[in-house]
Amino acid sequence: MARRVTARRMVVSTVAAWFFGFLIFFPILWMVLTSFKTELEAFATPPSFLFFEWTTENYATVQDRSDYFHHAMNSIIIAGGSTLIAALIAVPAAWSMAFASTKRTKDILLWMLSTKMMPAVGVLVPIYLLYKNLGLLDTRSGLVAILCLGNLPIVVWMLFTYFKEIPRDILEAARMDGATIQRELVYVLLPMAIPGIASTLLLNLILAWNEAFWTLNLSTSKAAPLTVFIASYSSPEGLFWAKLSAASTMAIAPILVLGWFSQRQLVRGLTFGAVK
Amino acid sequence: MGRITLQGVHKSFGALDIIKDANLDIEDGAFVVFVGPSGCGKTTLLRLIAGLEDVTGGQILIDGQNVVNVPPAKRGLSMVFQSYALYPHMSVRGNIAFGLKMAGLPRPEINRKVEAAAATLNLTPYLDRKPRELSGGQRQRVAIGRAIVREPKAFLFDEPLSNLDAALRVQMRMEVTKLQKQLATTAVYVTHDQVEAMTMADRIVVLNAGRVEQYGSPLELYERPANLFVAGFIGSPKMNFVAGAPASQHGANTIGIRPEHLRIAGEGGGWPGTVSVAEHLGSDTFLYVDAAELGLLTVRGIGEIHLKGGDRVWLSPDPARLHRFDRDGAAIRT
Numbered sequence: 001m002a003r004r005v006t007a008r009r010m011v012v013s014t015v016a017a018w019f020f021g022f023l024i025f026f027p028i029l030w031m032v033l034t035s036f037k038t039e040l041e042a043f044a045t046p047p048s049f050l051f052f053e054w055t056t057e058n059y060a061t062v063q064d065r066s067d068y069f070h071h072a073m074n075s076i077i078i079a080g081g082s083t084l085i086a087a088l089i090a091v092p093a094a095w096s097m098a099f100a101s102t103k104r105t106k107d108i109l110l111w112m113l114s115t116k117m118m119p120a121v122g123v124l125v126p127i128y129l130l131y132k133n134l135g136l137l138d139t140r141s142g143l144v145a146i147l148c149l150g151n152l153p154i155v156v157w158m159l160f161t162y163f164k165e166i167p168r169d170i171l172e173a174a175r176m177d178g179a180t181i182q183r184e185l186v187y188v189l190l191p192m193a194i195p196g197i198a199s200t201l202l203l204n205l206i207l208a209w210n211e212a213f214w215t216l217n218l219s220t221s222k223a224a225p226l227t228v229f230i231a232s233y234s235s236p237e238g239l240f241w242a243k244l245s246a247a248s249t250m251a252i253a254p255i256l257v258l259g260w261f262s263q264r265q266l267v268r269g270l271t272f273g274a275v276k
Numbered sequence: 277m278g279r280i281t282l283q284g285v286h287k288s289f290g291a292l293d294i295i296k297d298a299n300l301d302i303e304d305g306a307f308v309v310f311v312g313p314s315g316c317g318k319t320t321l322l323r324l325i326a327g328l329e330d331v332t333g334g335q336i337l338i339d340g341q342n343v344v345n346v347p348p349a350k351r352g353l354s355m356v357f358q359s360y361a362l363y364p365h366m367s368v369r370g371n372i373a374f375g376l377k378m379a380g381l382p383r384p385e386i387n388r389k390v391e392a393a394a395a396t397l398n399l400t401p402y403l404d405r406k407p408r409e410l411s412g413g414q415r416q417r418v419a420i421g422r423a424i425v426r427e428p429k430a431f432l433f434d435e436p437l438s439n440l441d442a443a444l445r446v447q448m449r450m451e452v453t454k455l456q457k458q459l460a461t462t463a464v465y466v467t468h469d470q471v472e473a474m475t476m477a478d479r480i481v482v483l484n485a486g487r488v489e490q491y492g493s494p495l496e497l498y499e500r501p502a503n504l505f506v507a508g509f510i511g512s513p514k515m516n517f518v519a520g521a522p523a524s525q526h527g528a529n530t531i532g533i534r535p536e537h538l539r540i541a542g543e544g545g546g547w548p549g550t551v552s553v554a555e556h557l558g559s560d561t562f563l564y565v566d567a568a569e570l571g572l573l574t575v576r577g578i579g580e581i582h583l584k585g586g587d588r589v590w591l592s593p594d595p596a597r598l599h600r601f602d603r604d605g606a607a608i609r610t
Contacts, residue, residue, distance in 0.1 A: 169361035172328050177375035177422070178349040187374070191365045 028252075035059070035245035042241035058246035065243075066229055068250055075225035075251075077140050078215070079208035082148035083201050086155045089148075091197070094159035095185060099171060109160060112153040120150075120213050131218055140223045143215055147208045155204050162196030163189070199265045202258070209255045226251035277339045278429035278462035279304045280325060285334035287317075287324055287486075294320045296486045298334070302430075302464065302479075307456050309465045311473040312483035312509070318466045319434055321483070325464060326432050327351050338429060349378075354423035355432040358439065360415045362407040368394070368418050369403045375426045393425040396455070413444045420452070430462035437472065449476060470510060474498075482506050504605035507532045513562060513574045515599070522547070522570065528600035528608055535562070535576035537597040540583075546592030549573065554584050565589060 034042050036054045044052075062068065097105050127146070128137075136142030166189065174188045190197070212227040219228055230251050233244035280302040287295040294317045302308050310318040323329040325336060327348035335342045343351050354375070362371050372393055376386045394400045397417040407415055416436060423431050436452070437445045453476050456463045467473055473480050474494045482489045482497065482505070489509075490502040501507035507515050515532045523531045539546075540563075549567035556579070563575040563583060573591060583589065600608040 167359060167361065169357045169359045170363060172348075173355070173357060173361035173422075174363070174374070175328070175348045176326060176353070176355045177426070178378035179374075180349070183378060188363060192363075 031245045032249050034242055035249045037242050039240060039242045042245070058242045059250070062233075062243055062246045062250065066232060066247075068229065068247075071224055071226045071229035071251075072254070074140060074223055075209055075227075075254075078143045078147060078223075078225050079205050081140070081144040082151065082208045083204045085144065085148045086152050086204055087197070087201055090152060090155040090159050090200075091185075091190075093156050094163050095189065097156070097160050098163035098166075099168065109157060113157055116150075116153050124217060128217065136218075138219045138221065138223045143219060143223055143225070146214050146218065147211055150211070150214070151204050151207055154207070155200055158200040158203070159193075159197065162193050162200070165196075166192055195265065199262075202262050202265060206255055206259065277304050279337075279339055280430060280462065280464070281335075281337040281340075282321075282325075283335040283337065285321070285324060285336060286332045287320055287329065288332050294486050295324065298488050300481060300488065300491060302462060304462055305460045307453070307463045307465065307476060307478045308481060309467060309473040309477035309479075310481045310483055311467055311470055312489075314468055316483040317486040318468075318481075318483050322355075322432050322434055322464060322466045326353060326355050352429040353432055354426050354428040354430075355434065356416075356419045356423050356436045358435040360407075360419040360439075362415060362418055362422075364407055367404050367406055368399060368410070368421075371407065371418055372399075372421045372425050375422060379426070389425050390421075393421045396424070397421050412440055413448065416440065416448060420455070424455070424459065424461075428461065430464060431456070433463065433465040435466055435468070438467075438469075445472075452476065470512065474510070480510075482509060484509075500607070500609075501532075501599065502607055504530065504532070504601050507599055507601070507607075513576060516573045518570050518573075520569070523600075526598060526600055529603045530601045530605075531593075532599035532601065533573075533593040534597065535574040537594040538573065538575045538591050539594065540575065540577065540581070541590045541592040543590060546590040547573075548588070548590050551583050551585055551587045551589055554581075554587075563589070565591060567591065 033049070035058055036056065037048075037052050038055055038057075041048060041052050097109065131137045131142055134142075136145070170192070171184055171188060174184045179187065209225075210227070212231070215225050215227045216231055219225070221228075230244070230247050233240055233247050280300075282298050282300040285295060285298040286293070298321060300308075310321060312318050320329060324331055327343065327346065331344050334344075336344055338351060338353075363374065366374065369390055372390045373386050376389060381389075390403075391400070394403055397420060399414070399417055399421060402410060402414060402418075407418065410418065416439075419436070433452070437448050440448060449472060465472075465476060477494055479491060479493055480497055481491050484505050490497055490506045492500075497506060497510045501510060504517070508517070511534055513535045515534050516538065517530050517532050519530045523529060547567050547570055549565040549570075551563050552566045552572065553564045555562040555564075559579050561577045561579055561581040561583070563577065563581070565573045565575060567573050575591060602608050
């Protein structure tokens with residue numbers, strides 16, 4: 001029997017949902033508001049919420065002092081490149097695990113995922129030395145490689161769960177219809193899995209865009225993405241809240257817009273397989 | 277041409293033997309049905325012929341050529357799956373045309389063939405729809421269209437009607453049979469439904485636990501079952517089996533009497549029993565008679581029998597239609 005939803009219960013849950021939604025969103029809102037304040041007002045107690053002198057000078061200063069577009073381009077190349085390479089490796093890997101699995105497939109998947117459970121700082125020194133000796137420090141290719149390898153287990157795992165949902169019969173039907181493995185992948189599997197592949201890659205793109213640990217440790221200026229750009233505003237000379245907020249707003253804006261337009265895909269991707 | 281020959285085909289998954297030494301000769305143009313209880317290996321045998329599973333041992337010949345190492349795509353067979361297995365992202369036209377596209381046929385020829393197949397199956401108005409916009413019966417037709425358009429050496433059907441409702445199943449059963457005769461293409465059809473098997477097949481293969489129990493025409497299987505398993509599996513309601521003294525009288529270990537061959541005799545004539553349940557179907561009456569040490573016997577009589585539960589009856593088997601089986605369950609032929 002379905003639970004009866006009374007009007008009162010409806011109002012209470014709607015208010016609660018808006019409250020928690022606002023609570024989660026508040027830091028971002030506060031950051032955006034602060035970015036339009038002067039440095040003095042950013043520190044003011046009590047803080048002013050909406051009634052202050054709005055200014056865009058922080059944005060101009062930030063762009064003058066450190067080149068936003070240089071960092072943004074690095075972020076696009078690093079996040080986009082690592083996602084693309086991860087997809088090229090993960091699609092065939094997930095295909096073989098889903099449709100040509102062996103006794104050890106589940107173990108391999110778990111082992112891959114287990115590497116994500118290791119704290120990154122544990123391997124910082126060896127990786128730093130490796131990158132130094134290979135001349136990969138502060139290079140975009142070096143960052144693409146580390147982010148791609150870091151996210152690969154999640155990408156393979158997610159694609160595997162998507163592919164698993166595709167009925168085997170349909171692939172066998174394609175085989176009976178004369179398709180080679182390659183054509184079966186291109187004409188049947190990929191078109192059917194497009195929603196899954198899209199949300200997986202989108203999630204990977206967001207993870208790579210926001211990744212700060214490796215980008216901060218392995219790059220300084222030439223290959224530095226937006227995470228490094230933000231961090232540069234918390235400097236030894238003191239904190240510049242308003243400028244830091246402006247830099248952060250500029251850094252998260254692209255991914256926020258992307259996330260907004262693809263939220264349906266993302267939610268589907270994150271809850272896929274949870275309910276059958 | 278589409279002659280399929282199985283020679284000593286064997287299939288095991290690990291230590292488990294699924295198919296044990298299957299030998300069959302399926303003639304060109306024949307409609308052969310694999311029937312058996314679930315888990316008997318009938319679908320596995322079909323998938324071995326299709327090439328979707330590899331044989332563990334033995335040979336599969338299609339028109340005299342051993343195909344065990346030939347991939348499914350190159351065997352020249354088409355298959356209709358239980359789940360239809362239509363490509364959900366393609367239109368009906370795309371689904372039917374897929375095999376021809378893979379074969380690299382020129383577009384005008386593909387269109388001509390697809391339209392001809394669609395016309396045969398009354399699918400012309402639906403050519404531009406997606407599978408999800410079709411009913412179960414229409415989806416089934418698309419799956420069949422996809423199979424016939426390639427003009428294969430043989431059709432393989434894996435329980436294709438089991439997802440349809442009863443009325444549609446009867447209709448599709450006739451359509452599939454008619455189409456197969458019209459195309460004169462060999463068909464191998466898997467089902468667990470013996471009515472489908474009896475009505476559609478030229479010849480039936482009865483499988484049990486991975487073994488071919490009997491291979492013959494529907495009436496041959498009904499009239500001369502090779503062993504106890506086939507005798508019990510073919511025919512509905514099931515054949516009655518009686519062991520002990522009545523069987524010894526006929527020089528057998530077990531005798532089998534079909535429900536339609538048990539007559540209700542006058543008082544004192546034959547085996548006494550009490551009607552336990554009487555089912556009046558209008559055209560037929562099924563009586564379940566408790567015949568003491570002989571066990572529960574099923575009788576199929578005409579609709580006008582007015583017996584009910586608790587009535588005393590005497591049953592006599594038709595001696596000419598008695599089936600005799602030896603100690604190993606094999607039929608004794610005279």
